[in-house]
Amino acid sequence: MSETIGYLGPKGTFTKIAVDAMFNGEVKKGYKNIPESIDAVQNGEIDYAVVPLENTIEGTVNVTLDYLIQADRVKIVSEVIVPIRQHLMVHSNNKTQPLEELDVIYSHPHAIAQCHAFLRKQLPAVKAQTMTSTAAAAEYVSNHPEEKVAAIANHLAAKEYNLDIVKKDIHDFDNNHTRFVVLHKDDTALTSNKLEEKGYKTSITVSLPSDRPGALHQVLSAFAWRNLNLSKIESRPMKTGLGNYYFFIDIEQKMDDVLIPNAIAEMESLGCSVSVLGSYPYYLHSGNGVTLAV
Numbered sequence: 673m674s675e676t677i678g679y680l681g682p683k684g685t686f687t688k689i690a691v692d693a694m695f696n697g698e699v700k701k702g703y704k705n706i707p708e709s710i711d712a713v714q715n716g717e718i719d720y721a722v723v724p725l726e727n728t729i730e731g732t733v734n735v736t737l738d739y740l741i742q743a744d745r746v747k748i749v750s751e752v753i754v755p756i757r758q759h760l761m762v763h764s765n766n767k768t769q770p771l772e773e774l775d776v777i778y779s780h781p782h783a784i785a786q787c788h789a790f791l792r793k794q795l796p797a798v799k800a801q802t803m804t805s806t807a808a809a810a811e812y813v814s815n816h817p818e819e820k821v822a823a824i825a826n827h828l829a830a831k832e833y834n835l836d837i838v839k840k841d842i843h844d845f846d847n848n849h850t851r852f853v854v855l856h857k858d859d860t861a862l863t864s865n866k867l868e869e870k871g872y873k874t875s876i877t878v879s880l881p882s883d884r885p886g887a888l889h890q891v892l893s894a895f896a897w898r899n900l901n902l903s904k905i906e907s908r909p910m911k912t913g914l915g916n917y918y919f920f921i922d923i924e925q926k927m928d929d930v931l932i933p934n935a936i937a938e939m940e941s942l943g944c945s946v947s948v949l950g951s952y953p954y955y956l957h958s959g960n961g962v963t964l965a966v
């Protein structure tokens with residue numbers, strides 16, 4: 673039986689680009705939001721979910737990180753980094769309308785944030801309003817030719833919803849990439865037969881004991897003296913009170929039998945709670961097919 677892959681839908685999202693980079697002929701199912709796709713893996717309704725974790729311009733996708741920290745029954749099994757190009761698009765009936773006359777520009781909050789300077793400098797009077805995804809914004813614009821609206825989305829969404837790109841590459845910084853992770857119910861790493869492996873990461877969460885001075889320093893030294901390279905450390909509120917945090921940590925190395933388990937044992941002996949979210953290969957999507965013929 674074919675496997676099912678869940679993603680933030682509808683068709684034409686950046687998450688769908690990540691899905692297509694990692695998977696082939698499997699069944700693909702779009703969800704209205706990221707938590708729904710993570711729940712679907714946890715319930716066994718689908719086999720894998722692909723979710724955005726962080727972006728070079730806008731940083732962490734908090735909803736994904738918070739959900740991953742709480743979702744104890746899913747593991748990260750793979751990662752793909754995708755180049756992101758944001759374009760402004762309108763219904764073809766409105767392609768000659770001056771952009772200053774737009775009432776609303778719709779998109780996903782992360783996409784709006786990635787184009788913040790463009791919107792503020794070039795279209796300061798136009799309202800930016802969030803939608804559940806960039807493709808949902810494109811779909812709305814396609815269904816409302818009578819409204820003075822535009823969407824920020826990718827070239828596939830423009831194609832899928834028959835929209836005209838009126839301004840391309842409106843993201844504020846050229847180096848715009850998003851890191852997507854693949855979630856699964858068990859921790860078997862998922863390798864790609866299409867992309868070249870760039871390396872391996874192990875992701876963990878750590879919560880500190882409440883009243884131990886220097887605990888974070890000691891946690892970091894457990895990695896430092898073992899020469900374990902960290903590529904991300906981010907704190908997120910535990911939601912139990914001000915000052916209580918989880919730390920999400922990426923170690924730039926595959927889980928081994930000695931170094932990482934011993935670092936975890938050292939942190940636990942300090943009174944920390946540690947859980948391993950996954951040890952997985954990561955890939956870079958070349959952006960093939962992302963060039964625009966406009």
Ligand SMILES: O=C(O)C(=O)Cc1ccccc1
Pocket residue numbers: 680684685686687688724727756780782783804805806807850
């Ligand atoms: O809305 C989308 O297309 C998504 O997949 C979420 C997202 C938004 C902006 C950059 C990367 C991912």
